Amino acid sequence: MITLDEKSRIPIYEQIINEVKRNILQGFLKPKEQIPSIRELATTLGINPNTVKKSYAVLENQNIIQSRSTKGTFITSKIDHILEETVDSCYNRIIKEINELKRLGISERDILEKIQVGE
Amino acid sequence: MITLDEKSRIPIYEQIINEVKRNILQGFLKPKEQIPSIRELATTLGINPNTVKKSYAVLENQNIIQSRSTKGTFITSKIDHILEETVDSCYNRIIKEINELKRLGISERDILEKIQVGE
DNA sequence: TAGTTGTGCTATTACAAATAGTACAAAGGA
DNA sequence: TCCTTTGTACTATTTGTAATAGCACAACTA
Numbered sequence: 159m160i161t162l163d164e165k166s167r168i169p170i171y172e173q174i175i176n177e178v179k180r181n182i183l184q185g186f187l188k189p190k191e192q193i194p195s196i197r198e199l200a201t202t203l204g205i206n207p208n209t210v211k212k213s214y215a216v217l218e219n220q221n222i223i224q225s226r227s228t229k230g231t232f233i234t235s236k237i238d239h240i241l242e243e244t245v246d247s248c249y250n251r252i253i254k255e256i257n258e259l260k261r262l263g264i265s266e267r268d269i270l271e272k273i274q275v276g277e
Numbered sequence: 278m279i280t281l282d283e284k285s286r287i288p289i290y291e292q293i294i295n296e297v298k299r300n301i302l303q304g305f306l307k308p309k310e311q312i313p314s315i316r317e318l319a320t321t322l323g324i325n326p327n328t329v330k331k332s333y334a335v336l337e338n339q340n341i342i343q344s345r346s347t348k349g350t351f352i353t354s355k356i357d358h359i360l361e362e363t364v365d366s367c368y369n370r371i372i373k374e375i376n377e378l379k380r381l382g383i384s385e386r387d388i389l390e391k392i393q394v395g396e
Numbered sequence: 397t398a399g400t401t402g403t404g405c406t407a408t409t410a411c412a413a414a415t416a417g418t419a420c421a422a423a424g425g426a
Numbered sequence: 427t428c429c430t431t432t433g434t435a436c437t438a439t440t441t442g443t444a445a446t447a448g449c450a451c452a453a454c455t456a
Contacts, residue, residue, distance in 0.1 A: 167286060169444060183381055195401065206446045211403085228401045228454040245381060248374050249391060255371045256392065262302055262364060270389065272368060273375065288413060314432060325415045330434085347423040347432045 174213035293332035308354045
């Protein structure tokens, strides 16, 4: 299921990209499985087909999906790299925030405690 | 010192807001201290005065700076709240990323270990 | 044959950021 | 007094990107 946030600063076409990846990683979409056609997804989301096309083009470029003329669009058979990349970028953003906190004078110990308690 | 990232998705006027806050938090700008005039900062950064004005308007609205006609613009005397708010938003972003990692199947223990080792 | 698929292309719209330009009043220094 | 600098206020324009609109084509399929 793909949901969009119109108010977000992130463009719709990027949101679609992220949502497709999320669906794959959560197991809702599996390798070789067919995903909605450009026109169908556009109708579902109430947006223009060109916007979906743009998302699919990027996803294909990242070897996450594969489009076949007159057939449809399918998840790539090998999706292992997606998880790794997504996790890495998550960690990178966390590290970035931690460094920011350190710069503000918060000790690493305090940060880790707060994170644990906060869960 | 204020630096801008033209390529960033964050608008210039927001970057200025963040930079002013950062300078305060790092002690480069102190309470009641005068900051560059709208025109001066605009010249320094090579941008339009209206853009700086927009940033200053937001900062004044957040009680971080105070503008006085014909005098200039000054840091507010009370800036304690800024640190708290900034730290809170940092933690919130970290929590958000951690939840994302959990959703991807990473255990909290693994996350915390990775963060510690990564530092 | 009719419908659906992805593809490719151009033109247009929509929106927010940023710029350009002008004008004003008030303070302060020469 | 004169000049400069300050913040303020306002409108108009430019710019860049996202998104839309619309069309045409080839190929597959029921």
